[in-house]
Amino acid sequence: xxxxxxxxxxxxxxxxxxxxxxxxxxxxxxxxxxxxxxxxxxxxxxxxxxxxxxxxxxxxxxxxxxxxxxxxxxxxxxxxxxxxxxxxxxxxxxxxxxxxxxxxxxxxxxxxxxxxxxxxxxxxxxxxxxxxxxxxxxxxxxxxxxxxxxxxxxxxxxxxxxxxxxxxxxxxxxxxxxxxxxxxxxxxxxxxxxxxxxxxxxxxxxxxxxxxxxxxxxxxxxxxxxxxxxxxxxxxxxxxxxxxxxxxxxxxxxxxxxxxxxxx
Amino acid sequence: xxxxxxxxxxxxxxxxxxxxxxxxxxxxxxxxxxxxxxxxxxxxxxxxxxxxxxxxxxxxxxxxxxxxxxxxxxxxxxxxxxxxxxx
Numbered sequence: 542x543x544x545x546x547x548x549x550x551x552x553x554x555x556x557x558x559x560x561x562x563x564x565x566x567x568x569x570x571x572x573x574x575x576x577x578x579x580x581x582x583x584x585x586x587x588x589x590x591x592x593x594x595x596x597x598x599x600x601x602x603x604x605x606x607x608x609x610x611x612x613x614x615x616x617x618x619x620x621x622x623x624x625x626x627x628x629x630x631x632x633x634x635x636x637x638x639x640x641x642x643x644x645x646x647x648x649x650x651x652x653x654x655x656x657x658x659x660x661x662x663x664x665x666x667x668x669x670x671x672x673x674x675x676x677x678x679x680x681x682x683x684x685x686x687x688x689x690x691x692x693x694x695x696x697x698x699x700x701x702x703x704x705x706x707x708x709x710x711x712x713x714x715x716x717x718x719x720x721x722x723x724x725x726x727x728x729x730x731x732x733x734x735x736x737x738x739x740x741x742x743x744x745x746x747x748x749x750x751x752x753x754x755x756x757x758x759x760x761x762x763x764x765x766x767x768x769x770x771x772x773x774x775x776x777x778x779x780x781x782x783x784x785x786x787x788x789x790x791x792x793x794x795x796x797x798x799x800x801x802x803x804x805x
Numbered sequence: 806x807x808x809x810x811x812x813x814x815x816x817x818x819x820x821x822x823x824x825x826x827x828x829x830x831x832x833x834x835x836x837x838x839x840x841x842x843x844x845x846x847x848x849x850x851x852x853x854x855x856x857x858x859x860x861x862x863x864x865x866x867x868x869x870x871x872x873x874x875x876x877x878x879x880x881x882x883x884x885x886x887x888x889x890x891x892x
Contacts, residue, residue, distance in 0.1 A: 686824070687824050687827060687828050687831075690828055691828060691831060691832065691835065694832050694835065694836070695835060698836070720821075722819075723819030723820070723821050723822070724819065724820045724821055725821055726821050726824055726825060726828075727821070730821065730825050734825070734828055734829060734832065
């Protein structure tokens with residue numbers, strides 16, 4: 542029996558889809574049988590991030606409406622035989638599926654796969670409720686800035702209200718240089734504010750843009766720092782104890798100088 | 806001494822400290838906005854407890870959270886019709 546987790550954030554643009562694609566691909570690379578489920582109906586993107594946009598025939602709404610069997614709608618990944626995508630519909634809206642239908646799909650996928658990773662739409666409306674309906678646990682993605690942390694706090698409250706206790710946190714797009722200068726919230730600040738467990742930290746990394754351009758998740762790129770962070774997160778999800786990455790940065794002349802003065 | 810240097814270099818408080826303080830404040834208010842379900846449960850419990858000691862019109866019981874500058878205050882208004890006689 543596999544497990545289902547939802548990747549959510551409240552705010553848009555913090556990296557839910559990128560995270561879903563990378564963790565899912567990471568798990569598949571480790572030999573796990575994985576389905577990625579895109580529940581962002583009307584704004585589907587997981588397909589392009591995975592580079593599978595040309596292979597879509599059926600989507601999640603076709604399954605919900607009974608026009609197509611669940612298995613038939615799954616698209617096999619280009620790289621891994623044990624990785625599949627259930628795409629969102631692009632032309633319908635978020636009310637085209639119900640919480641019960643999603644839950645049913647999750648329950649049935651769980652029987653055959655080790656992991657079902659759900660990409661949640663932004664917002665707190667029906668799309669969010671659908672996405673969390675079948676999940677066993679939730680991964681909250683946030684960036685180190687005020688609006689995204691505020692929305693994460695709201696989402697954590699809503700998750701707990703819907704029975705998903707103890708969500709885990711993924712801090713995305715961290716910029717170690719700015720943290721060092723005191724111009725970006727650090728890991729401890731965010732854990733103190735949100736009071737949930739940390740699953741991992743992914744640094745801001747140009748390789749994410751490049752890999753998304755190509756439809757090749759960065760987790761497969763050995764030279765990518767963000768990819769390494771996602772590989773670590775993948776192993777933590779599988780139950781391994783992996784230390785946080787070290788983001789030490791060279792200190793610049795000016796930051797050394799200010800520090801010197803501050804000590805006095 | 807340090808402050809003189811800081812003034813010289815135009816050194817203000819770290820922007821992340823400002824972010825953290827602002828967040829903590831805004832979240833106090835966000836978290837204090839009670840959902841209707843919680844308000845209804847609270848009302849029910851309040852009615853059960855208070856009616857042991859006094860008579861009041863249940864329909865006029867008001868529960869709300871008011872935002873003050875750096876805190877949130879739970880306000881409960883209960884117009885009492887009669888205190889119970891103490892024995």
